[in-house]
Every structure is written in C-alpha cells, then in structure tokens.
Amino acid sequence: MNQYILLTIELIALPIIAFIFWKSGKGRQQLIKQEKQTRQQAQDIISRAGQQATAAMINTENLTGQSINILTNHLKDSMTDLLKNIEAQFAKEKEESLQSLKELSRQQIEKFSQELIKATVEAKQAVDSQGKLQFNKIQKELDLYKKQKMEKVDAEIKTLVNKIAAEVLNKSISLKDHEKLILQSLEQAGKEGLFR
C-alpha cells in the first residue's frame, strides 16, 4: 500500500517539477538552483506525506476508502500549496531577473554611451588636427601665390615705368644731350679704370 502511495506522490510531483523546469525558461544556473530548491521542497512534502500516511496506517488497522480519500485530499492540498509557493518564488525570481537585466542593460547603455562620446571626441580632435594642418598648408600656398602675384605686378609696373620713362626721355633728349651723356660715361669709365 505504501508503495502505491509513494508512486502516486512521485507521479504527481515529477510532472510538476518538469513543469517548473519548462516554465522557468531562465538561465541554467537559475534552473539548477530552482530545481534543487523544488526538489528539496518536494522531498520534504513527500517525506511529510509518507510520515502521515505511515502514521495513519499504524493508527488505523482497517484502512478504509475514506482514509485514502483523506490522504489524497491532504496530498492534493499540499501540492496546491507547493505549486503556489513555487509560482510565487518563480514570480519573485522573474522580477529579480528582470531588474537585474534592466540594471545590466542600463550599465551597458551607459558604458556604450561613454565610449561613443569618447570616440566622438577623439574623432573630432583628429578632424580638428587635420583641419588645422590643411588650413596651414592652404595659408602657405596662398601666401606664396600672393607673393608671386605681387612680384609679377611689381615687375610689370617697373617695365611700364621704364618704358614710359624711356619713351618720354628719348623724345626729350637732344643729340647734344646724348653726346654729353656719352662723354660723361666715357670719363666715368676712365676714372674707374675700365680702359687700363
């Protein structure tokens, strides 16, 4: 008779345990932890039920169908309590896991955000540095271009002035003036020892 009772208990308890495993869907560690706790609780209940059944059998020599009903009801109540406890624990675990997940997500988002800010700052610095170099290069090229242009303009002005001066002076210098200038040049060259 005891064997039947134990078998019945096990037949009821095992699907429950399987259900718990199936329903939890949590991480392996949580499942193992839950499984241990559940198994312990189930064993406690089975042990208690066994003890009660044994006591009933000892106290009652004539085991009637009523006694079996009482035992079955008692087991049923115990199982209901167990289920309630497990569900409550599961809900608690679920809530804790969600909180933990939220916290983890928050930390990861914060970390990601910081890394993103850091990367953005570094990228900006790199762009700024590159921009500065580019700016300096363009500035140098611009200065050189300006210098070349100014030199060209200077040369053109000089040429123009020379041309105008030459034209004006050539027209205004008489032959006598030319002779005088040539003679001055000869004397100057002589003084400077060119013809020695």
Added chain:
Amino acid sequence: MNQILHVARTSRERVEIMEKLADLSSSLFNLKTRLNKKIDSLLSLKQKNTLRELARQQNLSVTNRSNLAKLLNLLKEKLADLPEINITLAIEPTNEIIDLIYNFYIEKYHKEVIWNITVDSTIIGGAIFGYSGEFKDYSLKKRVLNHESI
C-alpha cells in the same frame, strides 16, 4: 702708325675695310689691273690717305705690286690686332658721336681700339661698356632706376 687706322673706328668699319683690302689683294694677281685706278675705285679718300701714309712710313710704293701686297698685309694685320671695346648706346651714333668716342680714347690713352657699338634705346641715354671681361653701366636708365639725379 699713329691714327693711321682712323679708318676703322668701329667693328663695322673694320669689316668693311678688311673686305676692300681683300678685294685689292686679289686684284694684285691680275696684271691687267691698274692699281691706282683700283685703289681709287675701292677706297674712300680717308682710306686712301691712310694707305699712303702707311706706305710713306714703311718706305714702300703703292704702285708697286709687291710693295702694295706687303702694305695690304701689314694693314690687315694691324687692323686684326686692334683690341675691341663693347659699347651700348641709346641711339644710332652719328659720325660725330663715333669721332667723339674714338678721339676721347686716343687722347686719353694714346692707343687705338675698335668700338663694337650696339644700340639699345631702352637704356635711354649714356653708355654701357664691356671690356676685358668687365662690365660698367653708365646708362640713364640705371640712374633713373636708382633715383639718381640726371
């Protein structure tokens, strides 16, 4: 021999007279040619006088073919040996200006040179000289650019 080369004051004149002397030299071999007539037709009065002066100095006769050959060779050698001074002027020089330059040098240094004249109007006035690897600019252009008083 002083100033007998007055006929060649410039490079252009030297080339011109050298060509005439070469022509005269070649005519010496033609015995039918009358030398006096040839000299008259080829040379200017100044050039003829130069040749005669040289003949007098060397006691040679211009009518004698061998004497004349010697004279021509001597004259060609003298002309070829004359040093050259480069001069740049602002205007095409008149005969008076060439004389002015030529005589200035003769009077000052008592020796003859050939003036290699170049004209460059951009120098405005004055002259630029190049001699014995030296270069001197006394042009009006330079004075204008250096803001010197003219």
